[in-house]
Amino acid sequence: MPHSFWCSPGTPLGSGRKRGTLCQAIERSRGGITTKILALTDALGNLVDFCLMPGPAHDLRKTDTLVRDLSAGHLLADSAFDADWLRNDLLERDIIPIIPPKSNRKFPATFDKETYKWRHLIENYFGKLKENRGIEMRSCKTD
Structure with missing residues (x-):
């Protein structure tokens, strides 16, 4: 699978994970064993690309790999993706970020509410x- 970046090469087998889940996008949290889907869609809501992450991982963890080759006019995302490095990266590539600021930001960024x-x-x-x-979706435990 092209987006299985979670396992680093050379990870020892005795790293605390069970057999079969060593390089999988799966992890145990208080809610059980979970996986998170990070999806990129086009303007019509059709899937363009996706990656799988362990459930407790933050959304920004694999965002850079997902938007690396993105060519678009706007990127709409929720406030979990409100990071200065992501905004600056998008603006350098002439992509307008439409991301509402987090509630705890000292200097909230502006965004177009109508486009959002x-x-x-x-x-x-x-x-x-x-x-x-x-x-x-397959309902098995591995990606």
Whole structure:
């Protein structure tokens, strides 16, 4: 799988993880064994690229690999992606970040609220995934 960057080469087998989950995007948290999907869609809500991460990992952890080759006019994301390095990277590539600031920011960044309303398309995509879980997603423990 091209986006399986979680396991570093040369990780010893006795690293505390069970067999079969060593290089998988799966991890135990208080809620159980979880996996997180980080998805990139086009303007119509169709999937462009995705990567899997362990559930407790922060969303920004693999964002740079997902948007590395992105060419677009705007990037709409929720406030979990509010980071200065991401905003600066997008602006250098002439991509306008439409990301609401986190509530704890001392100097909140501005964003276009009207354009941000179109982010419902990605939420619709995840709703379709949850609706058709048996068809579109495998329900096994590894990626």
